[in-house]
Amino acid sequence: MRLGVLLCGLLLAVANVHAGERQTSLDWLKIVAFAAHQTDYGGVFVYQYDNRVETSRITHVVEPDSEYERLESLDGPKREVIRHHGQVWCHINHKMVQVGSRQARNRFPDLLPEQMSALSENYQVKEAGVERVAGYNTQVILFQPKDNLRYTRKIWAHTDTGLLLKTAVLGDKNQVVEQYAFTQVQIGAGVDRSWVKPATADVNSASGKPGSGLPGAGRGQGTSGLHGSMPGMLETGKGGTPINSGWVADALPAGFKKTMEVERPMHGKHAPVTQLVFSDGLSAISIFIEPFDADEDDADGLTTRGAVNLYHKVVDKHLITVVGEVPPRTVMQTLDSVRYNGK
């Protein structure tokens, strides 16, 4: 009898330790998400996917009004991505295109309760020691999925600030699908902010940023609406209007909850595109639905870049595209289950 009580107590204690450990790991995620938005940092990182390596420089500066971020490729043709206040500009081949914007929406830390429960239901989360990355001490955290419909994630978070200094996505056989790692990084003070306009400046003068020069193309498309909701923005850059499209996907992996459903304009498309986004807290799957234009040279098929897989297929005269940081089988399975359920 006494032995039984003892055993029970022991079991409880073990369970508690486990729950506690999981909680600490999940707490790390909050810190990481907070740090990604609230820390000034700048540095050079490598992105490795498939059999390629690319080097880029990223600068992230927090101003009282919002965040500014500049990403420049250091290899190959010059490419630049600028994000500010939820707006994204892309500078490729001397052309600046505003490619999209997301509405101010709940940031990761605000979504915590449901995202966190989805996370611990579908991943084994554990701390995996302390390692050194780019000269800083980092806490390693491992997210191992409980099914084979998602990838394993490994993150290296700076022990002081929580900033992610390295991330890796691992496949079924623990092979690296893609990874990011800073090789040199400056955190906090000393980050170059000369390219950022003072918070009070007129946003249009963003075109005066050294090296970033948002040219007429971008401006003509309504950058003046950066802070407001200019009518022109609706056509070009707005993240979209929330709708209930009536489209559903039945075979999403467990724990993927719908986080968004919008009708949005898309670069290079005449008609608005319906986008549904589902997330399990770590990865997201987007489903794009648009009327199929027979002239388009879009064939059915799967394409892969690092951890992201993209699958196209024509269903009921609609071109369906599924994109996600999930294995190929998951995007294919998801697409095959997409159907129109009526409004």
Next chain:
Amino acid sequence: MKQEISALMDGELFEDEAENLLDRVKRDSDTHKDWEAYHLIGDVLRQPECIHRGLSAKVRERMQDEPTVLAPRGRAVKQKMRTFALSAAASLVAVGVVAWMSLQVGHEAAPQMAMQQNNLHPASVQIKSRSNDYLMAHQEFSPSTDMNGGAYYIRTVSYNPDEK
């Protein structure tokens, strides 16, 4: 040319493009060799323990060794002709089935191959530039952007040295 073949094997060509290419594969022996090599590579990647090199040549040899069935004498010529026609039809069907099966296998195997041996399949590994718009639209709402800041955007503007 090689890119086209790999695109065909990945099921990325349109029907008319595929037909043209298949015609060329049939006529041009170099192209045919490429076609065979690519399938061989795929086989090796999938089942390294059992490799069939020069499979079609071996099948041809074996076929030549097969005894020729001679129809017994005394039958009407008409009958003989019909038997011949029937067996010819049967072998045509067999060829068709084999061809169909190889097409099925080819389609199914393509994504796996693409993932395992990137060097051989540049066309399938690289996301076409029009896909970048989807990637970008997806990236905006992915939790990874919240955790890792904008670093993931590099994915959406990745360039492809092989792309024209």
